[in-house]
Amino acid sequence: MIPVNTPLLSGKEKEYLVECIETGWISSEGPFVKRFEDEMSRFVGRDFGIAVSNGTAALEIAAKAVGISEGDEVIIPTFTIISPAQAVSKLGAKPILIDSDPETWNMDVQKIEERITDKTKAIIVVHIYGLPVDMDPVLQLCEKYDLKLIEDAAELHGQTYNGKLCGSFGDASIFSFYPNKHITTGEGGMIVTNDAEIAEKCRGYRNLCFQPEKRFVHDEIGWNYRMTNMQAALGVAQLEQIDTFIEKKRWIGQLYTSLLSELSDKIELPKQSTDYAENVFWVFGIILKDNVKMNALEVMQRMREFKIGCRPFFYPMHLQPVYNTQGWYVNESYPVAERMAERGFYVPSGLGLTESDINEVVKRLKQILE
Numbered sequence: 001m002i003p004v005n006t007p008l009l010s011g012k013e014k015e016y017l018v019e020c021i022e023t024g025w026i027s028s029e030g031p032f033v034k035r036f037e038d039e040m041s042r043f044v045g046r047d048f049g050i051a052v053s054n055g056t057a058a059l060e061i062a063a064k065a066v067g068i069s070e071g072d073e074v075i076i077p078t079f080t081i082i083s084p085a086q087a088v089s090k091l092g093a094k095p096i097l098i099d100s101d102p103e104t105w106n107m108d109v110q111k112i113e114e115r116i117t118d119k120t121k122a123i124i125v126v127h128i129y130g131l132p133v134d135m136d137p138v139l140q141l142c143e144k145y146d147l148k149l150i151e152d153a154a155e156l157h158g159q160t161y162n163g164k165l166c167g168s169f170g171d172a173s174i175f176s177f178y179p180n181k182h183i184t185t186g187e188g189g190m191i192v193t194n195d196a197e198i199a200e201k202c203r204g205y206r207n208l209c210f211q212p213e214k215r216f217v218h219d220e221i222g223w224n225y226r227m228t229n230m231q232a233a234l235g236v237a238q239l240e241q242i243d244t245f246i247e248k249k250r251w252i253g254q255l256y257t258s259l260l261s262e263l264s265d266k267i268e269l270p271k272q273s274t275d276y277a278e279n280v281f282w283v284f285g286i287i288l289k290d291n292v293k294m295n296a297l298e299v300m301q302r303m304r305e306f307k308i309g310c311r312p313f314f315y316p317m318h319l320q321p322v323y324n325t326q327g328w329y330v331n332e333s334y335p336v337a338e339r340m341a342e343r344g345f346y347v348p349s350g351l352g353l354t355e356s357d358i359n360e361v362v363k364r365l366k367q368i369l370e
């Protein structure tokens with residue numbers, strides 16, 4: 001079996017975890033939490049890091065901390081995991097959707113300005129699969145219309161946009177440390193920011209809005225979204241290896257690209273680079289061209305028969321039953337995202353992948369498509 005993801009826990013993960021157990025520090029009060037926050041925020045060049053229980057929690061906290069509230073509109077891509085959308089809708093605000101750029105698979109930033117209204121409060125950019133969103137036009141719009149900006153960098157630790165690290169843009173950025181991300185803590189997330197006030201709010205929202213002076217007196221409602229010392233111990237060990245992890249992701253992506261190039265009449269491969277970034281191939285996505293009779297689900301089913309785990313692409317937000325039943329997006333169409341969802345999937349891409357795994361995946365895919 002070649003699973004869609006296998007993490008690589010090849011550094012000091014075990015040593016640091018043993019330290020948690022031997023010292024008895026297992027809760028969020030333990031010293032690895034602060035250390036992971038400091039090291040991760042320093043890594044991306046931010047002043048503050050707030051470690052939380054997962055990337056979705058990080059988005060919820062960040063959305064509230066930048067001031068998104070009832071009645072606001074927030075611009076997000078339609079092609080995304082649901083986390084940014086639900087961070088907005090749970091606050092009583094409405095996600096306004098943007099179609100994808102067919103080349104980079106990210107939000108088409110040229111389509112943002114026409115969707116800005118008096119109610120627009122913020123933009124959430126989501127870097128998808130390996131290339132960052134084209135940030136300069138987004139930064140200009142935020143400046144021009146006085147909008148908040150949240151950067152969802154959950155998939156792109158260590159990737160850069162014009163030489164500047166993802167996670168360093170906007171009012172706040174978030175990361176996920178789920179096991180398929182570039183660095184993992186099992187479950188985990190972090191908000192990073194340069195704004196002391198936002199950082200303070202995030203710390204409060206993470207911890208039930210307990211107050212330092214009057215602990216059980218609350219001025220606001222928060223969450224318990226704390227990260228444990230054991231998760232942070234893994235995070236510190238993983239961050240020590242980020243450079244080799246990024247190198248390995250690029251090696252995987254380039255090997256797949258060269259081996260699959262002879263199928264280029266049948267499949268569309270991820271773009272290698274743009275003028276602002278080299279693809280880091282967080283996952284290796286494939287889009288079936290129109291001449292292939294099968295759709296993505298059928299190809300994935302055939303791959304499963306060869307014991308190879310694949311995943312479908314994201315399902316666009318405008319087609320989500322949970323939003324359609326409340327009357328949202330019912331007459332909206334975003335053709336690029338719709339096609340990607342129907343025709344796209346990704347092959348095993350985790351850091352634990354070997355060259356023979358990649359050869360096997362390619363061999364089976366060729367067999368299925370030929």
Ligand SMILES: *Cc1c(COP(=O)(O)O)cnc(C)c1O
Binds near residue numbers: 189
């Ligand atoms: C993984 C992911 C998240 C959510 O992170 P969790 O830790 O799984 O909650 C959010 N946004 C993007 C773009 C992701 O890929």
